[in-house]
Amino acid sequence: MNIRDLIKIGFSNLWQTKLRSILTILGVVIGIGALSSMISFGTGIQKNITDAFKNNDLFTSMNVTAAKIGMDDIQHPDPGRIRDAMKEKKAPLNDSTLELIRNVEGVAIAHPEIILPCKLVMGEKNTSTRAQALPAAMGKYKPYKDLMAGTFLLSDTGRQMVLSWETMRRLGYVCIDDKQNKLSKKDSSENRILVNADTMIGKKLFLVAATIDVKKVMKNPFAMMNGAGEEAFSEDSTVFTLTGILKRSGPFGSGDIKGGAVIPAKTASEIPTLGFSSIWDILSPGKDENQYSSIYVRVGDIQEMGRIRKEIEDMDMHVFSISDQLEEIKRGFLIMDSILGAIGVVALLIAALGIINTMVMSILERTREIGIMKAIGGSDREIKTIFFVEAGSIGLIGAIFGLLLGWLFTRVATLVINNYIVPDDEVAVDLFYFPIWLILGAIAFSILISLAAGLYPAARAARIDPVKALRHD
Amino acid sequence: MNIQINELVKTFRKGENTIPAVNHLSSTVRDGSFTAVVGKSGSGKSTLLNLVGGLDRPDSGEIIIDGKNVAALNRRELSVYRKTTVGIIFQSFNLIHHRTAQENVELSLAFNGITGRKRKEKSKALLESVGLGERLDHLPNELSGGETQRVSIARALANDPHVLLADEPTGNLDSSTSHEIMQLLQRLNKESGLTIIMVTHDRETAEIVSDHLIQLKDGAIMDEKIR
Ligand SMILES: Nc1ncnc2c1ncn2[C@@H]1O[C@H](COP(=O)(O)OP(=O)(O)O)[C@@H](O)[C@H]1O
Ligand SMILES: [Mg+2]
Numbered sequence: 001m002n003i004r005d006l007i008k009i010g011f012s013n014l015w016q017t018k019l020r021s022i023l024t025i026l027g028v029v030i031g032i033g034a035l036s037s038m039i040s041f042g043t044g045i046q047k048n049i050t051d052a053f054k055n056n057d058l059f060t061s062m063n064v065t066a067a068k069i070g071m072d073d074i075q076h077p078d079p080g081r082i083r084d085a086m087k088e089k090k091a092p093l094n095d096s097t098l099e100l101i102r103n104v105e106g107v108a109i110a111h112p113e114i115i116l117p118c119k120l121v122m123g124e125k126n127t128s129t130r131a132q133a134l135p136a137a138m139g140k141y142k143p144y145k146d147l148m149a150g151t152f153l154l155s156d157t158g159r160q161m162v163l164s165w166e167t168m169r170r171l172g173y174v175c176i177d178d179k180q181n182k183l184s185k186k187d188s189s190e191n192r193i194l195v196n197a198d199t200m201i202g203k204k205l206f207l208v209a210a211t212i213d214v215k216k217v218m219k220n221p222f223a224m225m226n227g228a229g230e231e232a233f234s235e236d237s238t239v240f241t242l243t244g245i246l247k248r249s250g251p252f253g254s255g256d257i258k259g260g261a262v263i264p265a266k267t268a269s270e271i272p273t274l275g276f277s278s279i280w281d282i283l284s285p286g287k288d289e290n291q292y293s294s295i296y297v298r299v300g301d302i303q304e305m306g307r308i309r310k311e312i313e314d315m316d317m318h319v320f321s322i323s324d325q326l327e328e329i330k331r332g333f334l335i336m337d338s339i340l341g342a343i344g345v346v347a348l349l350i351a352a353l354g355i356i357n358t359m360v361m362s363i364l365e366r367t368r369e370i371g372i373m374k375a376i377g378g379s380d381r382e383i384k385t386i387f388f389v390e391a392g393s394i395g396l397i398g399a400i401f402g403l404l405l406g407w408l409f410t411r412v413a414t415l416v417i418n419n420y421i422v423p424d425d426e427v428a429v430d431l432f433y434f435p436i437w438l439i440l441g442a443i444a445f446s447i448l449i450s451l452a453a454g455l456y457p458a459a460r461a462a463r464i465d466p467v468k469a470l471r472h473d
Numbered sequence: 474m475n476i477q478i479n480e481l482v483k484t485f486r487k488g489e490n491t492i493p494a495v496n497h498l499s500s501t502v503r504d505g506s507f508t509a510v511v512g513k514s515g516s517g518k519s520t521l522l523n524l525v526g527g528l529d530r531p532d533s534g535e536i537i538i539d540g541k542n543v544a545a546l547n548r549r550e551l552s553v554y555r556k557t558t559v560g561i562i563f564q565s566f567n568l569i570h571h572r573t574a575q576e577n578v579e580l581s582l583a584f585n586g587i588t589g590r591k592r593k594e595k596s597k598a599l600l601e602s603v604g605l606g607e608r609l610d611h612l613p614n615e616l617s618g619g620e621t622q623r624v625s626i627a628r629a630l631a632n633d634p635h636v637l638l639a640d641e642p643t644g645n646l647d648s649s650t651s652h653e654i655m656q657l658l659q660r661l662n663k664e665s666g667l668t669i670i671m672v673t674h675d676r677e678t679a680e681i682v683s684d685h686l687i688q689l690k691d692g693a694i695m696d697e698k699i700r
Contacts, residue, residue: 001583005583005588369569372568374528375528377555379548465529470563470567
């Protein structure tokens, strides 16, 4: 018998016991629905984070520091570990090493990382943030490539400033974009106003940086704690012109990670600062031969990351890349995905028991029919195939409707999350993701499980003895 | 070609006892003959027919058809044998109840790999030849007993078997319908030269229709007449 006829017989068998077949399929629908929405959740979160990384070109950037200090050194219970790690450093970070890094083939841009904590004042409002000093050449890369309004820094000097959308909001201006065109309750209560981003370009604002006189502090460190050391601090304010506004970052965005404001690299060196500002500063003892605490490197091609990293490490410098952290994060996700997946698999296994039950019942009812088929020439294999078709169809139909159910569930969940959990002044999130591999994988898995469930019943059907099956009425 | 049965043995186990259902039976069924197997209930008639039909395997002995020993075939070869070499009909008809007359006949053709139009046409022709041209789309329970047995005869003949095996084909039918079925079997034997082995406990009918009569007792041949 050809496969088409066997499929027809399998289907007509299912059709004859409609109610039972539907209930069995429903079991698979629920199993696949659970499995797919669980995995969709795991993948969705992962995608959100990976996208956020991509939007900020984090995969193609790294930080070079002099001290060979890794996370494991910092977290290690023995403080001697950090000290030893620090002693290991060899090459200092200065203009000549910066030049060496710039000359490594494939390095698109390398600049010292300067981040200064500061206060921004615009009109009556002010906000505390960190200003990042960047070369104008960074305008070629995300997230500085396409701005919401204005342009990125035009030169490495001058009093130009680019602000993030979030900083603008904290300064009282909600820039209209495709995600938001009205004020949220919170915005209104904080007296913010809705503006068109373009109209803000060219506005003036003040950057206020605090300076600290280390000598004064060192003279009497305890005076600071009881407020007597006030005179060690002073504030300097500089006028800037707003040249550009960055796009709002996504739900897992990191636009503000390094600071809500960007100022030209050279300009930054003219502004008196606290002296230590980045984590690398705090970790490195004294200023010694290091001119910079950290150098930011961006590579042109992601494929070259490994090689470039190796070359810089061979210069006896330490390289830190956020994509290393992503590997850690991904491992964490793998565990989460596995747990979520396991729940779905259990649901599907229960459905498989349903399939076995249904098929065994079907065989008991059809013993005579199977006997007839064997008597007129049906082979063991053909009989088996008929039952595999039945099981496989249950799996296939169950998977299709299960995916539909899972997808519907994620849509409803997304609606609920965005309407009741995410505050209305935050970017809407979609925590679920249904990639094609999930859809095809779920279908394949469902069919596989169903066929496995059909193994025993099919073998049992094939073993039916026609003489016994046909003996009496 | 003749069917050669040599020293055939089939025993069943029932608790402590073993029942010799077929006991060292040997015979030759001539090609084109109408052989009737008679005997009391429990004498081993059905068991013998099932062995010849390849539905069951003997403990020992051989059944030679077309130069092949059916007793030595493996499961796969047996299913091919059942599909192509023999056709079988039963007292209780054994049609698939949710399939129409034509579909029942088609199923047999389908197992033999015949598809599409050819299958439709052949099943229709077969049913017409047993006088059921008007009953193609009827379900078994919409047919009379005689009609149902005709459908099963059409099905048994679907793949042009060398021998038709019939296990009490009229056992569930009234006498006039039985007579019609007997006439149909006789016609098939005479006109198409089909070899028929028929089990019956109706000795009278057996004497009339057969040209080879085997009488069984306790699984062995008690009497054998060839005309
Ligand atoms: N599957 C079986 N298990 C045990 N005994 C059986 C089985 N099939 C047949 N027998 C026994 O074998 C003998 C012959 O049976 P059968 O061939 O059906 O006789 P008949 O068809 O002549 O009435 C009987 O005694 C019957 O009880
Ligand atoms: Mg019998």
